[in-house]
Amino acid sequence: MIIREALALKNTLMASAASLVASRVDTHVDSLPLVRAWKNQGSKGKAFTDVVHAIYETSLQFNIALSLVYVPSKGNLADAPLQGSLFQRLHGPLVFGWTLRNAGALTPSI
Secondary structure (H helix, E strand, O other), X not given: XXXXXXXXXXXXXXXXXXXXXXXXXXXXXXXXXXXXXXHHOOOOOHHHHHHHHHHHHHHHHOOXXXXXXXXXXXXXXXXXXXXXXXXXXXXXXXXXXXXXXXOOXXXXXX
C-alpha cells in the first residue's frame, strides 16, 4: 500500500511537471512512511526508494521545490470530496493534495 501512494505521487508529478516548472509545491500526504522516506532520501525497501528517487529526479529536472507534509487522512482536504465515494471504495483514499506557490519562485542565487 505504501508504494502505491508513492507511485501515485510520482505519476501525478510526472504528468503535471511541465506546468509546474520553477514552482514550489506543498504536497499534503497521509502516509508517514512516504514523508520519512522523502526526508531521509530513501527507505529500507529498494522499490520504495526507487520511487522516491524518481520523484526527486522529476522535481530536480523541472526545478520544482517539492515538500511533503503529513496530514492525517480525516484532516486532508483532498480526501473530503471522495470520503465514502465509489472512487474511494474502488481505489482507496487520495494520497495527497497540491498547493502551488508562485511560479518562478525558484530562481538560482549566485
